[in-house]
Amino acid sequence: MGSGFLEVADQVFVARYPQWDVNVGLVLGRDGAVVVDTRASSLQGFEVLDDIRRLGADIEVRHVVNTHVHFDHTFGNGAFTAATVHAHANVARSLDADVERIKSLFRADPGDGPEAGYTSRDVVEVLATAVRAPDSTFGHSATIDLGNRVVTMTWSGRGHTDGDISVHVADAGAMFLGDLIEESAPPSFGQDCWPLEWAGTLTEHLGWLDADSVVVPGHGSPVDAEFVRSQRDAVATVGQVIRERRAAGWSLEAAVAEPDSRLPYALDRLDSAFRRGWLHAAQDGGDAAASTSATASTASSARPGPD
């Protein structure tokens, strides 16, 4: 980790940084470069720019894409002054609130230390960052023309957040999926996840992949379509257990506490999944009482992790 950009497909690079173990992508074309995600502070964004210059002094970053709203993917945007920042419309809509949410979490509990992979200095930089919002947003899909190749950004539904997109470089068989997929940890079900819709969203993105595709997750090593399919199935199982318990009339507090051997991830990582799933199932079914109780008790772990 931290060794700079490695080529994972033709003129498609990934750098993996130790703080929050986050990936940054770089797509080179005749008419400039696209950076995919920008790390967790302005300072970290400038470090990305330094790594890009080490790769090639003449590389011009003309575009930045945010795969979703979370701080470890957006806070470095401001470093790329010559670039247009692209994101889904829901990222632009929720950015200010998410910036405040994550900053207050860090103020309450920095959670730093060797085991966390980041230091108090990193937290200071997060808190000091004035986050640059996207300049260009879209609803379903948009493209970036680099002259000799096209990069396609596609929103196929909600999942890890309501604004996750894929970034597809079709000629190279490479796709960035942000935190819709994670390789170095289980997928993150946070306070803004959509657990009942996530698997369906991944199925849509899978339609663009084949056996040779290289898929870059938000965190961890590049994977293939089979990995995505398998994690999609695991996420689907989480949604299925939530739906079953909701339909069987369980209380939310019983549902978040009761193990099920089918669940692919530890229960304490699924607390927000159950609470959010309860809320969404209630909204689908028009159940106002359940909706209210699920809203009242959102958010489990206060400690900021990879987001």
Ligand SMILES: [Zn+2]
């Ligand atoms: Zn995230």
